[in-house]
Amino acid sequence: MNSAFPLDLDLDNSLVLDGSCEFSVNADRVVVRVGAIRNLRGIENLSGSLAVELWALHHPLDRVEPEGQPGAKRVAATTIGEISGQHFVPDCRYDLLFEQPLPGAWQMSLLLREWNGHGYTTRSVVYFPVPFQVDVGLPETKATEADTKAKVEAKAKPGVPPTVPAAKASSPAESAELAESAAKTAGKKSKASVVPGAPVNLNTATVDEIASLKGVSPKLAKEIVATRPHKDIKRLVEVKGIGEKLLRAIRPLITLD
Template identity: 30%
Template sequence: MSFLEQINQGVELSIQGCGYKIENDRVMISADFIGSNRDELNMSGTIQIAFSAQNQQNREPQNLLLASTTIGELRGQHFLSDCSYDLLFQHPPTGTWQLSLQLREWDGLEYALIDEVFFDLLYQTQAMSDAAAIYSNEHTTDLRELQTTSPKESITHTESVGSGDGHRLINKIKKAELRAVKGIPKKALERIITERPFQSERAIVNVKGMGPKMLKKLLEKLSN
């Protein structure tokens, strides 16, 4: 019996030993183990790590995506250990929420839920006072725009990518061309190469070392 089979008999893809730490508009996510118990010749679809929240006060289930990133494909009988991700975090609305870390796999149409770990400690958000709301509106412009605009409106750049389809350009461009871009952190470029393909510009913004301004700069350089 393989190492993975000993840990997760009957589980094809799994995530274990999960934790998180929220600091302002960032969340640090960790996982001791992400593995595939499939046949060693089986290559998974692109895997997504999703930090989600379920409302504990509504009768109807409400699931919100608070942060996410993709980690590429995983071959059968292989695993990743001591994983950590620093992601842009979107605070849920006022209420009481149960947080979870989800492992999703791209099936050609969508990211399908494969495994999920729930955190016992509930997360509570409260309505801000008028003064706090004014301060927040004046000092969190970039985050607010990222949360309230559609992917097509969130980033404006040259005409070829101004429709919000910049992720398509980044998905298909050659690795050598990406690595040759000047003015973008090399580590961020390598993370983009590793985490492709992206489903939206928002997903690229979540890559550590990026952000709206850096993505705009990258797309402008690639489209020239």
């Protein structure tokens, strides 16, 4: 079994990546799957905005935050909104832009991070112990299923209330309904309803979310953010870097509302 490394970091384990976690790389795209993302805090708690990030490291994290660790590179990321205490989002799947690291053997790690008002704090980490190999002269690197899977068990610390029973959604729409229902129970509307495959709102999405659109580079994503608000999709061609061909390609995948 390709199990996760034990965690030896100062994490509170109140927000966790649960169940089977895996990633699959194909050229400049990566699909990240997580069994469930859980908020084990009290029912009145609403998490900060959460992000799922895939990092390439030379060795497992020796500190809670990856920034500043020599050689660490964030290769994919997306924000997923907020989750109410004692609730979760099941069957998560994210199709993201993949920034391939330099040639070599890389320790891949999946991080769940929470916005604290000034930056992101790491709350949960999953390690993929089999190295991800990037060879010289091979622009398209694919990781095998055995290389990219890890099963993790979320264990609450003493004093942390148990999570609600998991429910498997049969579709992304049902997953969104489950998250919204959970938020209403807590008396607050959860923003953890970013459904994989839903249109990307160019007026509210992050640079990473916009860059996850096929054909949109990080540089172009920053330009789109810098020229907001956008009121007419047809006028997006006025943004430097967006032509008629690209606009036609991403038109079904975006919204301004």
